[in-house]
Each structure stands twice: as C-alpha cells, then as structure tokens.
Amino acid sequence: MAVKRIRYFIFIKDVMSLALTAFGGPQAHIAMFIKIMVEKRGYITEEELIELNALCQILPGPTSTQTVTAIGYRIGGANLAYLTLLVWMIPAVSIMTTAAILINSYQTKNLSLEFTRFIQPMAVGFISYGAFTIAKKVINTKTAIILMILSAVVTYFITTPAALPIVLVVAGSITAFKYKKQEMAIKEKIKIKWGNFTLWALVLVAAALLGALTQDRFVLLFENFYRNGSLIFGGGQVLIPFLNTEFVEFKGYLSSEEFLSGLAMVQTVPGPVFSVSSFVGALSVRDLGIGGQILAGFISACGIFLPGTFLIFFIIRFWDSLKTYRVVRASLEGINAASSGMVAAAAFILFEPIQGSVMDVSVVLGTFLLLTLTKIPPPLIILGGLLAGFLI
Structure with a gap:
C-alpha cells in the first residue's frame, strides 16, 4: 500500500510538472507525455499511450487532458484520475x-x-x-x-x-x-x-x-x-x-x-x-x-x-x-x-x-x-x- 501511495505521489508530481511546462497544445503535449510517462517513468508503454491518444482524439473533449487522466485511471483508478484532472488544469x-x-x-x-x-x-x-x-x-x-x-x-x-x-x-x-x-x-x-x-x-x-x-x-x-x-x-x-x-x-x-x-x-x-x-x-x-x-x-x-x-x-x-x-x-x-x-x-x-x-x-x-x-x-x-x- 505504501509503495502504491509513493507511486501515486510521484505520478501527480510529474503531472504538475507537465502542467507548468507543457506549451504548444496536444501535439506538443503527446511528445512530453512520451518522454516523461513512458521513457522516464514507465507508467505505460509507448504503444498504449499512442492508442489512448488516438482514442481521445475521436471523443468529444480536450485530447491531452483526456489522455493524461486516462493514464491516471489506469494507474490508480477513478480517484487518482480525478486528482490528475485537477492538477493538470x-x-x-x-x-x-x-x-x-x-x-x-x-x-x-x-x-x-x-x-x-x-x-x-x-x-x-x-x-x-x-x-x-x-x-x-x-x-x-x-x-x-x-x-x-x-x-x-x-x-x-x-x-x-x-x-x-x-x-x-x-x-x-x-x-x-x-x-x-x-x-x-x-x-x-x-x-x-x-x-x-x-x-x-x-x-x-x-x-x-x-x-x-x-x-x-x-x-x-x-x-x-x-x-x-x-x-x-x-x-x-x-x-x-x-x-x-x-x-x-x-x-x-x-x-x-x-x-x-x-x-x-x-x-x-x-x-x-x-x-x-x-x-x-x-x-x-x-x-x-x-x-x-x-x-x-x-x-x-x-x-x-x-x-x-x-x-x-x-x-x-x-x-x-x-x-x-x-x-x-x-x-x-x-x-x-x-x-x-x-x-x-x-x-x-x-x-x-x-x-x-x-x-x-x-x-x-x-x-x-x-x-x-x-x-x-x-x-x-x-x-x-x-x-x-x-x-x-
């Protein structure tokens, strides 16, 4: 349980870092997500991230926001996802x-x-x-x-x-x-x-x-x-x-x-x-x-x-x-x-x-x-x- 909480804390910290530095809209955001979420932390594979992003592009709503909250959902369920949404926006x-x-x-x-x-x-x-x-x-x-x-x-x-x-x-x-x-x-x-x-x-x-x-x-x-x-x-x-x-x-x-x-x-x-x-x-x-x-x-x-x-x-x-x-x-x-x-x-x-x-x-x-x-x-x-x- 303690390990999960630490992992969740690190994830939210990464989301905050992205929220403060991710300029350029969804196209630029996805590149930063790959760098931090995939290559640095390994929260998700690159293939999974690209597919998630593609799915979000065909749904109503903000693409990069949906992508980052979906990652939070996969890591820690709905509660972490909603916290991710707040920190990101x-x-x-x-x-x-x-x-x-x-x-x-x-x-x-x-x-x-x-x-x-x-x-x-x-x-x-x-x-x-x-x-x-x-x-x-x-x-x-x-x-x-x-x-x-x-x-x-x-x-x-x-x-x-x-x-x-x-x-x-x-x-x-x-x-x-x-x-x-x-x-x-x-x-x-x-x-x-x-x-x-x-x-x-x-x-x-x-x-x-x-x-x-x-x-x-x-x-x-x-x-x-x-x-x-x-x-x-x-x-x-x-x-x-x-x-x-x-x-x-x-x-x-x-x-x-x-x-x-x-x-x-x-x-x-x-x-x-x-x-x-x-x-x-x-x-x-x-x-x-x-x-x-x-x-x-x-x-x-x-x-x-x-x-x-x-x-x-x-x-x-x-x-x-x-x-x-x-x-x-x-x-x-x-x-x-x-x-x-x-x-x-x-x-x-x-x-x-x-x-x-x-x-x-x-x-x-x-x-x-x-x-x-x-x-x-x-x-x-x-x-x-x-x-x-x-x-x-």
Missing part, C-alpha cells in the same frame, strides 16, 4: 481567470489596452493555422471536402448554438454509409459498463433542469460549458466556434475583441487550450466582482473538462471491441470534416469585428506564415506581438 485555469480579471479591471478604470492591438489579428492567424492543420490531417476525400465546405457555410450563417452539434451528427451519419470501404475486422462482442456514461448523462440533464428552474447564473454557466464540452470533437481549435457562437454572438457576454484577446493569451499558457473557458466564464459574470469571477472561472473549467473525462472512462473499457465495427470508423470522416469547416468559419467570423486594415491583414498572414514555416514557439510569437504593441 488548475495552473492554466488560474492564469486565464486572472487574465480575465485584469482585462476587466483595465476596462473598468478606462485604461488603454492599445498595447494588445496586434493580439486580436494574431488570434485570427492562430485560428486559421488550426483550421489548416486539421484540414491537412482529415480531409482526404471528395466527400470530406464537400462536408467541410458545407459545415463552414452553415456555421458562418447560422449562429444558434444548436446548429453545431446537428452539423456534426449529420456529417458523421453521411460518411457512416461508406463503411464498406473500411477494412474488415473480426467483430468482438461489446461488453458495456454504463456507470460513467450514466454519470455523464445525469449531470447533463440535472444541470439543464436545475439551470432552467433556478436561473442561477453559475448553474447556467456550468450547463453551458458542460453541454459544449460534450460536443467538441477535435480539440481546442474546434472549441472556438462553439464558444464564439454561445457567448459572443448569441448571448453577448463578451465582445469579439475580448474573446480574441483570450484566444491569443491561451497560446502563451502551458497546459490545456480548453482553459480558455475559464477566461470566457470569468468575463461572463464581470458584474459580480472578483470573487464571482474566480468562482465562474473554476465552474466553467469544470463544466468543459468533466464531460470528456466521464466519456473516456466509459469508452476505454470497451474501445478495443467497438473499433472493430466499420460504421464507427467510417463516421469519423464526416465528424472530422465538419469540425474542420467549423474552425475555418470561426476564423472569418472573428476577423469581421477587426478593422481590416492593411496592418491587421498583414498581422494575420504573418502569424499564419510564422506558424506554418518556422518552429518559433507560439508563446514567443504572442509575446512578440505584445512587445510590438508597446513600441508602435
């Missing part, structure tokens, strides 16, 4: 909540935010790069190209939150009919333990009912993020159109400028990109004071992270059997294509409020080219933009 969530409080404080005191003038077009450059990166990976057929374009058009013109999950479901259903093109596999009988799925569904329904009955802003905030966290396929970049539609276009809790500032700032923060939710949540209740903003930041983060955690714990038990079904693998083509289109549409939607001057367009293109053609870390690119804002 708290540094980034704390930083982004603080950033929201500081931005609101600046605006309340009528202090100039002119030094952030380049951050907003840079954020559009990051989103454009995200759309380009996703498209390169998942758009391999004519069907996927068509679904990506249709998804982008629908997302651009229909700004109601309900439209996004419908687009994902329809796109996945369309490509599911192409299942015969998938390689045959020996089907295994699926033995399902419904506990974590039931927990996910109960929280979803309870939050919706409680929010509707009480109209409490914190409950509604949790429900908004929990619902979105249950629908995000494709990682942090796909989260952007969902949050923009829900909190900027539909509810008007944030301005486009504030939203873009948060998206840019999260690029400079280690840990999960989904921590931008705490920035959005904190600004959504700015009238409730600093205490309310801190609580909202934490509640929003819990809402966005918990669905993916529940679902990975649910499906990891029978994934080996499920992936033998060709229709499941075929539907992923449509889901990924639709996600790519959503991110592309988000880049256009979020560029519209910007002045659109030659300078702004140049910053967007320059950021995109730096990300595409160089290996400069994103935090350095953002810091360079802030420095330019001070100097110019």
